[in-house]
Amino acid sequence: xxxxxxxxxxxxxxxxxxxxxxxxxxxxxxxxxxxxxxxxxxxxxxxxxxxxxxxxxxxxxxxxxxxxxxxxxxxxxxxxxxxxxxxxxxxxxxxxxxxxxxxxxxxxxxxxxxxxxxxxxxxxxxxxxxxxxxxxxxxxxxxxxxxxxxxxxxxxxxxxxxxxxxxxxxxxxxxxxxxxxxxxxxxxxxxxxxxxxxxxxxxxxxxxxxxxxxxxxxxxxxxxxxxxxxxxxxxxxxxxxxxxxxxxxxxxxxxxxxxxxxxxxxxxxxxxxxxxxxxxxxxxxxxxxxxxxxxxxxxxxxxxxxxxxxxxxxxxxxxxxxxxxxxxxxxxxxxxxxxxxxxxx
Ligand SMILES: [Zn+2]
Ligand SMILES: [Zn+2]
Numbered sequence: 001x002x003x004x005x006x007x008x009x010x011x012x013x014x015x016x017x018x019x020x021x022x023x024x025x026x027x028x029x030x031x032x033x034x035x036x037x038x039x040x041x042x043x044x045x046x047x048x049x050x051x052x053x054x055x056x057x058x059x060x061x062x063x064x065x066x067x068x069x070x071x072x073x074x075x076x077x078x079x080x081x082x083x084x085x086x087x088x089x090x091x092x093x094x095x096x097x098x099x100x101x102x103x104x105x106x107x108x109x110x111x112x113x114x115x116x117x118x119x120x121x122x123x124x125x126x127x128x129x130x131x132x133x134x135x136x137x138x139x140x141x142x143x144x145x146x147x148x149x150x151x152x153x154x155x156x157x158x159x160x161x162x163x164x165x166x167x168x169x170x171x172x173x174x175x176x177x178x179x180x181x182x183x184x185x186x187x188x189x190x191x192x193x194x195x196x197x198x199x200x201x202x203x204x205x206x207x208x209x210x211x212x213x214x215x216x217x218x219x220x221x222x223x224x225x226x227x228x229x230x231x232x233x234x235x236x237x238x239x240x241x242x243x244x245x246x247x248x249x250x251x252x253x254x255x256x257x258x259x260x261x262x263x264x265x266x267x268x269x270x271x272x273x274x275x276x277x278x279x280x281x282x283x284x285x286x287x288x289x290x291x292x293x294x295x296x297x298x299x300x301x302x303x304x305x306x307x308x309x310x311x312x313x314x315x316x317x318x319x320x321x322x323x324x325x326x327x328x329x330x331x332x333x334x335x336x337x338x339x340x341x342x343x344x345x
Contacts, residue, residue: 020124086293108129174251236260
C-alpha cells in the first residue's frame with residue numbers, strides 16, 4: 001500500500017509499506033476511505049513536534065471501514081464504518097476514567113497515530129485500543145460529514161464544553177481557521193447571546209460572513225474596541241483562543257471581562273507571558289490544553305440530527321496519490337483552502 005511518510009525534518013514522501021497487522025488483541029485495522037490534512041501534520045514536518053518518529057505514516061484525521069479486529073474487540077465488527085480518534089486511550093487508567101483521555105498513561109496514550117505510530121494518510125491503519133479509538137458512523141451520515149469528528153471537531157466540542165457557556169454570554173472566538181470554525185459550530189449549539197469571531201485573513205472572514213451571518217466579525221486590530229462595544233459587562237464573558245499567533249494570547253485576556261473564562265486551545269510556537277501584575281484584580285479563569293477526544297459518539301449523533309455540519313469546510317478534494325499537491329495547497333494556504341479531503345478509491 002502507499003503511505004505518506006515523515007522521512008526527515010522538512011520532508012514527507014509517498015512510500016510503499018506492507019499492510020498493517022493486528023499486534024495486540026485490542027487492535028483493529030481500518031481501511032481508510034478518507035483522510036484529511038491538519039496543521040499539526042505541518043508542525044511535524046517543520047520539526048516542532050519533537051516526539052514525532054521519523055518513518056511513521058502521517059495523518060490523524062480519517063474515516064474508514066473496519067477490516068480486521070483483535071480477539072478482545074467488543075464494540076465493532078468487520079465491515080463497520082467508523083471515525084478514528086486522534087487520541088489513543090486505554091479507557092482504564094485514572095485519567096481515562098475521569099474523561100481526561102489526552103493524559104492517558106498508556107505508552108501510546110494521547111496523540112500517537114500519525115505522530116509516534118503509523119497514521120492515516122494511507123490505505124490501511126492499525127488502531128490500538130480500538131474499542132475506545134473508533135466510533136461507528138450512523139448510516140445516514142456520509143464520510144465527508146464525519147471526517148473531522150475525531151480531531152478538529154472533537155477539539156471544538158471539548159473547548160466549548162469546558163468553557164461553561166450560558167445563554168447570557170458574549171463569546172469571543174479568536175481565529176477562524178478549521179479549529180476556530182469547529183469551535184464556532186459547537187458554540188452555536190450553546191445558544192449564547194452573541195458570538196464574535198476575530199480573524200485577519202480576508203477569505204476566512206468572507207467564509208464566516210457567508211455561512212454564519214449572525215456571527216459578528218472583527219479583526220485583531222479592532223478586536224478590543226469591538227468586543228467592548230458589543231458586550232454587556234466590559235468584555236467577553238467567555239474567550240476561546242484558537243489562533244495561536246504572535247499576539248493572540250495577550251488579546252484573549254485583554255478582551256475578557258473580569259471573572260471571565262479564557263480557554264486556550266491554541267498550540268503556540270513560542271512560550272507566552274502571563275503578565276500577572278497587568279491582570280491583577282481581573283480574577284480570570286484560564287483553561288488550557290489538548291483535546292480530550294471522548295465525546296465523539298455525541299458529536300456523531302449531533303451530525304446525524306443535522307445540528308452540526310462541517311462539510312462547508314471541505315474546500316478541496318484529492319486522491320491519495322496526489323497528496324503532495326494537496327499539501328502544497330494546504331501549507332501555502334492557496335486557493336481559499338480551509339480543509340482538504342484525501343480520498344481512496
Ligand atoms: Zn490535528
Ligand atoms: Zn488511559
